[in-house]
Amino acid sequence: MSKFPILFFLIMFMIGTDTFLVSPLLPTLQAEFDVSTSSAGWMLSAYALGSAVFALIAGPLSDGWNRRVVLLCGLTAFSVCTFLCGFANGFWSMCLFRLLAGISAAFTAPQVWASIPSVMPPQRIAKTMGLAFSGLAASQAFGVPIGSWLASGGWSVPFWTIGCASLLLAGFAFFALPSMPPANAAAPGVGAILRRYVPLARSGRARAGFLAYLLIHLGSGAAFAFSGKWLAEDFGLTVGEIGTAVIFLGLGNLLGSAVSGSAAQKLGTARTVAVAMIGAAALYALLPRLAPVSAATAVYFAICTLLGIVFPLVMSALTSLNASLRGTISSLANATMNGANTLGAWLAGLMFVHLGGYAAIGVFAAVSLAASLATFLAGGLFRPSPAADRP
Known part of the structure; x- marks a missing residue:
């Protein structure tokens, strides 16, 4: 059984690292392809766009196919597309390969969350979810420095390295994963895709x-989007110092994900989520009012640790809503996260400019988390599924 958590950790680490890979390379790629700063951003956006849009399609399709086959094909395509990024000879070819890598990731990452309940015993699902989230958190903490370090040998090297490593990982997955046929197979098509969302809507x-x-x-997306600007303006941190702070925050997320399952076993899932979210909301409201940068960073580390505890438990509860729709649920969760982070960043910009800086964002994040917790509890997500909600 131990091979599955390790496999899922590594898959999410590779996908997360690839997500952050272009950020440290952006100035180099901009100069290499001779494009403007505004256009260069599309080398980042292409991946996110492909991942977010195709997740809504990939999830329902995967629920009608063998989940092992979908994961293997997605991971193989992801490795090839990432490897091809290293051969891009212009701006548009790089955007195309990044778009294809994002689409491949949309077929891969949701299968991790959907596969965990299928291959792990019930008592180990929460811990395995936490370990998979730890892969994402580790990539957030180390993706930027890994990309920068590998790029010292040329901007293509990071893409070739991640591509080759992901292909080896696909080989490991081929031998490790069992067959996971769909509970209720349906011919893929527009009607089949839409029908898979109906039980969730009802x-x-x-x-x-x-x-x-x-x-x-x-709330968390709004707070994170302008955290760098806040650290620069209020504390005078340089870009390098802000990068170090981001790594530190990623480590907090990693710690929270690692202890998430154990905390839920001791306190219960609903109580663990409630305590963590109340604590994070209170710290978000306090965060902008802290003067020493060391105190601010420590509090933000605590917030990331608490949220790292929450996210695996929430994902586990969501995927348990309907066992035959786990791919759809995981993909919808991914699209929801990306959409919320995008909207949060836009709102944070308005608040930062018009409502007195980061203090308003901290209050907004606190209120969003409080509203989220109230909705979780009122909706009964952490109660056992009633018969109407089961497949």
Whole structure:
């Protein structure tokens, strides 16, 4: 059984690292391809766009196919597309390969969350979810320095390295994963895709769960989007110092994900989520009022640790809503997260400019988390599924 948590950790680490890979390379790629700063951003956006849009399609399709096959094909395509990024000879070819890598990731990452309940015993699902989230957190902490270090040998080297490593990982997955045929196979098509969302739309617990999931990412996304500007303006940190702070925050997320399952076993899932979210909301409200940068960073580390505890438990609860729709649920959660983070960043910009800086963002994040917790509890996401919600 131990091979599955390690496999899922490594898959999420590779996908997360690839997500952050272009950020440290952006100035180099901009000069290499001779494009403007505004255009260069599309080398980042292409990946996110492909991942977010195709997740809504990939999830329902995967629920009608063998989940092992979908994961293997997605991971193989992801490795090839990332490897090809290293051969891009212009701006548009790089955007194309990044778009294809994002689409491949949309077929891969949701299968991790959907596969965990299928291959792990019930008592180990929460811990394995936490370990998979630890892979994402580790990539957040180390993706930028890994990309920068590998790029010292040329901007293509990081893409070739991640591509080759992901291909080896696909080989490991080929031998490690069992067959996971669909519970209710359906011919893929527009009608089949839409029909897979109907049970979720009809379920009050699902509606409440996804609304709460949107709210928690709306608040945390808004706070994170302008954290760098806040650290620069209020504390005078340089870009390098801000990067170090981001690594530190990623380590907090990593710590929270690692202890998430154990905390839920001791306190219960609902109580663990409630305590962590109340604590994070209170710290968000306090955060902008802290003067020493060391205190501010320590409090933000604590926030990331608490949120790292929450996210695996929420994802585990969401995927338990309907066992035959785990791919759809995981993909919808991914799209919800990306949409909430995008909206949160836009709102944070308005608040930073018009409502007195980061203090307003801290209050907004606190209120969003409080509203999210109230929605989680009122919707009963962490209660055992009633018969109406089960497949």
